[in-house]
Amino acid sequence: MSLYNQPTAVELSYGRPGLAAPFEPIDDDQQTVNDLTITREGGSSARSVVEDGPLSVQDPPDGVGVYDASVTLNVARDEQLSDIAAWRTHVGTVDEARYPRLGIKLHKAPALIPAVTELDLGDHVSVSSLPAWLPPDDVHILVEGYTETIELLRWRLDLNAVPESPWRVGLVDDLAHDRVDTGGSELAAAMGAGDTILSVATTSGPTWTSRGEATPIDLMVGGERVRVTTVGKVLTANPFISSSIAGWNGFQATVARSTAVVHAELGAAGSILITPDGVSAGGGGGSDLTGVGTITPGAIYTAMMWAYSPGGWSNILVLVNWHDAGGAFLGSSVGTSHALPAGTWTHIQADFTAPASASQATVWAWHGSTPAASNVWYAWAVRLVPANSTSPQTMTVERSINGVVKAHGAGTDVRLAQPTFIAL
Numbered sequence: 036m037s038l039y040n041q042p043t044a045v046e047l048s049y050g051r052p053g054l055a056a057p058f059e060p061i062d063d064d065q066q067t068v069n070d071l072t073i074t075r076e077g078g079s080s081a082r083s084v085v086e087d088g089p090l091s092v093q094d095p096p097d098g099v100g101v102y103d104a105s106v107t108l109n110v111a112r113d114e115q116l117s118d119i120a121a122w123r124t125h126v127g128t129v130d131e132a133r134y135p136r137l138g139i140k141l142h143k144a145p146a147l148i149p150a151v152t153e154l155d156l157g158d159h160v161s162v163s164s165l166p167a168w169l170p171p172d173d174v175h176i177l178v179e180g181y182t183e184t185i186e187l188l189r190w191r192l193d194l195n196a197v198p199e200s201p202w203r204v205g206l207v208d209d210l211a212h213d214r215v216d217t218g219g220s221e222l223a224a225a226m227g228a229g230d231t232i233l234s235v236a237t238t239s240g241p242t243w244t245s246r247g248e249a250t251p252i253d254l255m256v257g258g259e260r261v262r263v264t265t266v267g268k269v270l271t272a273n274p275f276i277s278s279s280i281a282g283w284n285g286f287q288a289t290v291a292r293s294t295a296v297v298h299a300e301l302g303a304a305g306s307i308l309i310t311p312d313g314v315s316a317g318g319g320g321g322s323d324l325t326g327v328g329t330i331t332p333g334a335i336y337t338a339m340m341w342a343y344s345p346g347g348w349s350n351i352l353v354l355v356n357w358h359d360a361g362g363a364f365l366g367s368s369v370g371t372s373h374a375l376p377a378g379t380w381t382h383i384q385a386d387f388t389a390p391a392s393a394s395q396a397t398v399w400a401w402h403g404s405t406p407a408a409s410n411v412w413y414a415w416a417v418r419l420v421p422a423n424s425t426s427p428q429t430m431t432v433e434r435s436i437n438g439v440v441k442a443h444g445a446g447t448d449v450r451l452a453q454p455t456f457i458a459l
Contacts, residue, residue, distance in 0.1 A: 040203055049162060054137075055193075057138075061134070062132050066129075067090060069090055069128050071103070073116050118459055133198065172260065205455035219238040228441055230434075242428060253452035256448075259434070267420035270329050275305070287315035288319055301416075309400060322398050330394055335421075337423075338398045340414050342382075343378075350374070370383065371385065
């Protein structure tokens with residue numbers, strides 16, 4: 036069994052029966068290794084040194100100093116040594132509190148018995164809903180061993196645990212495991228505890244992608260986990276249809292909020308159900324006007340959405356209608372038509388230049404080719420955003436995903452909460 040990207044085998048909650056006391060983290064250096072030399076039996080050697088980061092070889096407070104080790108292994112080829120050394124220092128510099136033991140009282144939570152009795156070495160166990168006095172993020176561990184105690188009125192497992200997070204590795208075209216971290220980013224401006232717009236400057240490497248299918252993504256900003264819903268400032272209201280259809284209208288079609296078809300992989304709570312009128316050659320669902328002054332003539336704007344057709348449809352696109360400050364219609368910018376495969380959420384995105392006199396706009400999830408009224412389809416995260424690919428970048432976020440509420444100063448480090456690593 037591979038330890039990579041293990042699904043959660045047992046889910047525990049701090050506030051519910053089953054989790055045994057004591058359950059406390061240990062912030063120690065028992066498993067820290069940031070300078071490792073690996074020698075092949077009868078061959079050469081390779082060294083991996085973690086030079087940057089909170090558990091690097093740098094002196095405190097920039098790192099923890101040197102924690103060196105050397106290992107001799109019997110591997111097939113010398114070429115394998117550098118990768119093995121890098122992986123072991125990756126595992127040895129996990130920056131999180133360690134929970135070395137996790138107890139489960141099965142006599143207190145019989146509903147857990149089927150899942151717990153199927154646990155094997157290497158399986159993934161999580162604990163959520165932690166109290167305020169513990170670190171804010173959910174706990175994720177892998178089982179390295181266990182002790183089982185069975186008495187007349189008591190049945191308990193005590194798991195030997197190691198962090199699960201270093202074993203989350205990259206998978207191509209997998210929304211949960213294909214996010215590569217920044218080379219270096221920080222807040223370009225201070226943000227208050229309630230601000231939902233961030234300005235992020237890239238200090239090293241490429242800027243953050245502005246492709247709509249890359250969001251939502253979770254970032255860590257000074258210990259607070261924030262969820263980026265869009266790289267850019269969203270100009271349209273209620274794009275995620277979280278609780279209502281407010282701000283959306285039908286043209287030669289009707290629109291309604293649906294919870295039956297949602298993009299569950301991205302955590303969607305609703306979608307726009309678009310029902311064609313069955314006789315018109317085009318139609319769809321569109322936003323309310325963005326507001327006077329939100330559009331600048333000559334500037335580039337990105338329209339984007341996720342679309343889903345139960346039976347598939349050959350002509351789906353995004354378009355933008357431009358209006359002047361008085362609301363007069365100036366014209367439309369129409370994106371490339373896309374054929375939706377049946378039963379698959381598909382991302383559609385296009386860039387448009389605002390015409391002269393434009394001051395406000397609407398964005399539309401649009402169908403063509405006169406579909407029958409029975410050819411319903413769904414749209415989600417329909418957004419209009421100013422083009423945003425140069426540093427500093429604006430990001431629209433949800434705050435305090437891990438319960439941390441605080442303000443942050445300019446220069447605060449910004450990086451992925453769950454970056455992708457390359458598997459060994």
